[in-house]
Amino acid sequence: MTTAVVKQEIAVASLSKVYDLERVETALNELGEGANEALRTTYEKMLKVGNLRFCVKPNRMPAIDALIDALPNFADPLEDVRRQVALCVETEDRLELMPILLLGDPGIGKTHFAKALARLLGTTHQYVAMSSLTAGWILSGASSQWKNAKPGKVFETLVNGSYANPVMVVDEIDKAGGDAQYDPLGALYALLEYETAQTFIDEFAEVPINAGQVIWIATANDERSIPAPILSRMSIYEIAPPDRDGARRIAQTIYDEVRTAHTWGRRFPERLGDDALEALSRASPRDMRRAILHAFGEARIDGRDAVRAGDIRPERGARRRPIGF
Known part of the structure; x- marks a missing residue:
């Protein structure tokens, strides 16, 4: 079996305006002497860094087959991504991906998929x-009238980052907490609709920002606690746990990612042995990374440059050590 290596594609980039400089300058000039200093600093930074961000997309059809091989239980959403990329590749059109909701058990690789897609x-x-x-206010920001208020994640990502179309991963959307006054999902009603997202107003900055090109991926274990209007704005995919062969491929992918991310990884071979793959195939994708890191360390302590099945320990969960006197 060959190793599926998923690399970042060479992308074509255009510049996209994410906010209006004149609106920001006006808002700054209208601040009174007792205004929130963090808000004043925010406006000043927005003017200093400018309002243009890269809007990227692959310049050719990306290696989606390789990613499907590495994450076989995510074939359905990846096939839809392939269709949308095919519509805009080699044109000036932007990539349009409908917000994605990944449903499945904890630890099956939903967050890993989102990072791989980015x-x-x-x-x-x-x-x-x-x-x-x-x-x-985590997504939409808190009013500058509140103590310790700050912008939300969407605003911070677009203003402080380099991209107009980042992937925003909203993990465990079904477990959003809060009270009756503050709905953590409230901002998504506007952000998940392209038209309203283009003039999204963060409650802290109170200046419209263009979040219409953000790529949204949400994960959940159970859709029943997600409001119907949110569900209606998303493409929903039920992600099954990988089978034995799929789990082995995922284990090899994670092994390769960990190995290539560290200088010490050069000591180890590109391929995991069959016995180690078999041992890892019984773990969830979430637990695989911890198990692989542990196995690398076990191998080095034993003076070896290869991971064996005996280095793989099953995940038992975190245990608290009792405190005694």
Whole structure:
């Protein structure tokens, strides 16, 4: 079996305006003496860095087959990505991807897929973990009248980043917390619609920003707790756990990613042995990375430059050490 290596494609880039400089300058000039200093600094930075960001897309059909080989249980969303890329490649049209919702059990590789897709398309990604949120302003920002207020993730990504079309990963969208006053998903009603996203207003900055080219990927374990209007704005894919052969391919992909990301990885061969692959195939994709990192260390402690099945330890979950006196 050959190794499926998924590399970042060479992308063509145009420049896209993500906000209006005159609107920002006007907002800055209208600030009073007692205005929020963080807001003043934000406006000044927006003027300094300018309003143009790269909008990238592959300059040819990317290696989607290689990514399907590496992540076989994500074939359905990747085939739809292939269709959308085919429509715009070798033209000046932008890449239009409908927001994606990936449904499946924890640890089957949904977040890994989102990162791989960003790399495939030649852009960057931003990660938002909805399970840890307790307020609605994480995406849309909080009013500058509040103490310690700041912009939301979408605004920060577009203003501080280099791309107008980053991949925004909204992880565990079904576990969004909050209270009746602050809905963590409230901003998505506008952000997931292209027309309204083009003039999205962050509550902190209060200046329209063009988020219409952001690529949205949400993950969830159960769609029943996601509001119907959010679901209606997304392409929904149910992701099954990989079979034995698929799990072995995913394990090899993760092994290769870890090995090539570190200088010490050069000591190790490109291919995992069959026995090690078999041992890893029984783990979830989430647990594979931890198991592989552990196995690399075990091999070096033993003076070896190859991972064996005995270096693979099954994931038992984190355990708290009891505190005694």
